[in-house]
Amino acid sequence: MGHQIALTAALAGFQVTCTDNSQAMLHKAAEFVRTYLPERVLKGKLNQAAADKAQANLKFTADLEEAASKADFVIEAIVEQLAVKRRLFAELDRIAPPHTIFATNSSTFVSSKLADATSRPAQICNMHFFNPALVMTLVEVVQGPHTSEETARVTMDLCARLGRNAILLKREIYGFVVNRLFDALRNEALFLAETGIAAPEDIDNAVVKGLGHPMGPFRLMDLIGIDLLVDVAREKYQETLESGDRPSPLLVEKYAKGELGKKSGRGFYAY
Numbered sequence: 114m115g116h117q118i119a120l121t122a123a124l125a126g127f128q129v130t131c132t133d134n135s136q137a138m139l140h141k142a143a144e145f146v147r148t149y150l151p152e153r154v155l156k157g158k159l160n161q162a163a164a165d166k167a168q169a170n171l172k173f174t175a176d177l178e179e180a181a182s183k184a185d186f187v188i189e190a191i192v193e194q195l196a197v198k199r200r201l202f203a204e205l206d207r208i209a210p211p212h213t214i215f216a217t218n219s220s221t222f223v224s225s226k227l228a229d230a231t232s233r234p235a236q237i238c239n240m241h242f243f244n245p246a247l248v249m250t251l252v253e254v255v256q257g258p259h260t261s262e263e264t265a266r267v268t269m270d271l272c273a274r275l276g277r278n279a280i281l282l283k284r285e286i287y288g289f290v291v292n293r294l295f296d297a298l299r300n301e302a303l304f305l306a307e308t309g310i311a312a313p314e315d316i317d318n319a320v321v322k323g324l325g326h327p328m329g330p331f332r333l334m335d336l337i338g339i340d341l342l343v344d345v346a347r348e349k350y351q352e353t354l355e356s357g358d359r360p361s362p363l364l365v366e367k368y369a370k371g372e373l374g375k376k377s378g379r380g381f382y383a384y
């Protein structure tokens with residue numbers, strides 16, 4: 114996610130420094146940019162001058178100090194581990210100028226879990242991009258109880274300047290908007306399949322033809338990966354112990370059989 118967000122900002126005219134604690138990942142990110150931009154030019158989607166400008170706007174370094182010491186805005190997209198993110202936020206707080214805003218791209222942690230690792234909670238918020246970030250234009254900006262109006266406004270303005278369609282959540286909630294909506298649809302789809310009311314293909318057909326979605330929930334689960342969905346569901350259930358959060362038996366069964374979706378060649382569909 115990080116390199117695609119960085120390139121999105123570079124294409125929008127911002128000076129961006131992309132950093133990672135792994136040289137190999139930085140190298141991969143730089144390679145991606147070096148092939149992506151000429152491909153876009155070849156396809157006629159971008160002119161050569163704009164590609165050159167984006168390339169010139171984007172720097173890569175493993176040195177966090179170099180990346181953050183002059184940054185006005187930081188978008189964090191590192192591993193989804195709270196302790197690791199908190200350590201990074203504390204470090205960024207020491208390095209970045211006092212006015213700098215820190216946004217997290219986390220899919221599951223609201224920014225109040227990070228804000229108190231810094232001395233600037235008013236300048237901390239969520240900025241949740243969708244994968245692939247160069248293609249998907251939605252961003253969910255979440256204003257926590259600690260986030261100032263000014264931070265929310267600047268972050269929304271930044272999204273607009275990045276050519277993204279941002280929505281502002283005025284309160285923190287697990288799953289934000291899109292994942293909550295998808296969870297509700299998916300849970301109902303799994304219930305209909307588990308009770309034998311309709312087959313997964315038919316439920317997908319109903320969602321595509323009846324609701325106008327580009328893809329049904331079972332096909333989408335195959336794309337996301339059934340292992341990831343079961344892991345996330347187990348984690349959530351351990352936290353809430355709500356019976357409604359128990360991982361779906363149908364998903365657990367597929368997981369046990371190694372039918373993990375597209376990546377394993379079989380999930381709800383065969384690939």
Ligand SMILES: NC(=O)c1ccc[n+]([C@@H]2O[C@H](COP(=O)([O-])OP(=O)(O)OC[C@H]3O[C@@H](n4cnc5c(N)ncnc54)[C@H](O)[C@@H]3O)[C@@H](O)[C@H]2O)c1
Nearest residue numbers: 114115133134135138190191192193218219220242243244
């Ligand atoms: N993949 C998605 O579909 C998606 C969508 C929206 C949001 N997100 C969120 O984006 C974040 C990253 O997800 P991803 O899928 O790109 O993960 P990823 O594992 O592909 O990338 C994480 C990167 O963070 C680097 N990293 C780890 N610890 C670091 C540290 N201490 N300092 C600097 N770099 C460090 C790793 O080397 C790696 O390159 C997560 O918070 C995730 O919840 C992911």
